Amino acid sequence: MTQARDHDGDPRPTRLFGPRPAMTGPLLPVLITVVIGLVTLLGGAGTTWLPLLAAAPALAATTQGPRGVLGVGLLAAGLGVALGSRDGSGGAALVAVPAAVLAVTAASALAGALRSRRERVLADVRSVAEAAQHALLKPVPATVGPFEAAVRYSAAAAEARIGGDLYALVPTPYGVRMIVGDVRGKGLPAVGTAALVLGVFREAAYDEPDLLAVVDRIERSLARNLGVDDFVTAVIAGCPRPGVLEVVNCGHAPPLLVRASTRIEAVEPVPPAPPLGLRALTEQTPGLQELSFADGDQLLLYTDGVIEARDRDRAFYPLVEGLERHLSDEPSRTLGAIHEELLAHVGGRLHDDAALLLIRKPLPAPLPPSQLAFPATALDDLAG
Incomplete structure (x- = not known):
């Protein structure tokens, strides 16, 4: 929403926080998860890149609700377990990455829930402000x-x-x-x-x-x-x-x-x-x-x-x-x-x-041509 409010302008509602780009929806966190998995799988780097999987649920919390965050977190944790097992990691090394991802997921889901609640409150306040605007101005x-x-x-x-x-x-x-x-x-x-x-x-x-x-x-x-x-x-x-x-x-x-x-x-x-x-x-x-x-x-x-x-x-x-x-x-x-x-x-x-x-104060409308012409009786009087 722009800073200026035009009371004679476009009445269509606007987002409280501006439009969301398509890439900041559910696609970007999933894409990050897939990229980290491919880098780990094709690069032969073992578990070096797997801790970065925690970035996916953290990013999801900025645009999605708790369900979306949990979905991305479970995907990232599952991918961490699969890639860790493939590289032969075991014991604490195999558990550490999924545990970190799940911890970040839980915190991000809570943050996402709080953010969603704040957005609902702001939307309610906005609706009250709009009603006050129409009543006052x-x-x-x-x-x-x-x-x-x-x-x-x-x-x-x-x-x-x-x-x-x-x-x-x-x-x-x-x-x-x-x-x-x-x-x-x-x-x-x-x-x-x-x-x-x-x-x-x-x-x-x-x-x-x-x-x-x-x-x-x-x-x-x-x-x-x-x-x-x-x-x-x-x-x-x-x-x-x-x-x-x-x-x-x-x-x-x-x-x-x-x-x-x-x-x-x-x-x-x-x-x-x-x-x-x-x-x-x-x-x-x-x-x-x-x-x-x-x-x-x-x-x-x-x-x-x-x-x-x-x-x-x-x-x-x-x-x-x-x-x-x-x-x-x-x-x-x-x-x-x-x-x-x-x-x-x-x-x-x-x-x-x-x-x-x-x-x-508008100018008076011009007379139509039919009213500007002399009536026939007036022309006869002038001729007489």
Whole structure:
């Protein structure tokens, strides 16, 4: 499984430990046993190579269960007895090799059983994490209200499906509303805080006509539940009516607004506001910015895991330049290209969670030729 988890990508499951090559299944330990037997048989080296038969069950333990390990071990022990007897070995010399092979087989079978148990536990944890992902970070459809939309989310923790970054895009009676945020910290506490923020947002987005009231609901909930050092940076946006975009920025990275002319603007917060959960420590309150959002415009929300991703030379990923390179009329294709470029920039593994949410107001469909032609009555009127 790759480090990045694409919530809009291929839903097919992947192995916890990557695909197993064909040669690392039951074939390789048996092949090693046969090769050692042939070398001993054809080389006339007596029992010199027979102790290497213990490598076969040890290797089998890395890919097989206890039954497979025992099968390989018994084959190797039997071959050791047969070759030792053929060369005239007797007494302790004849017993030593099979005994060593059987001892390694017993230890390897136990190790294989423990490994299989750990894999089952990891698979169970993975299934729970996937269920939590779908409950917490719900998939975003390709069309939400009048907008086209796409999401890419990457959890930095190995085998994780969710982390401290959060997003949601919901249609409400007051227009489409969205949030992208970043919880301070990592691990399960961050996931719990993200779940809290998303739950309050989804409820308030349907109830509150004013976007600032939605932000206030989240702030009050976090003030009751977070520690003094905890906070959440977030951008909450909405489109209350056609052609209008509302943005509230609470200490988060500025969204990128792409005009239909492909001009990219960073929506800087005016005035700057503290992150969610810290309002009581300052006298600043978030302000609502109202911008135009015409046909063909796009809005990109993201977390700092994207813009703070570094390459080997410690250079940050240039998100604006990446958006310019990969901008298209399909949000999923745009984010897919940026996502792949981001992973290539960091060498395949992110060190922080990263989320990208892109919406686009599509251009109106052109009228069919039949509706563009003048009706016959209109031509008669013009002729008259």
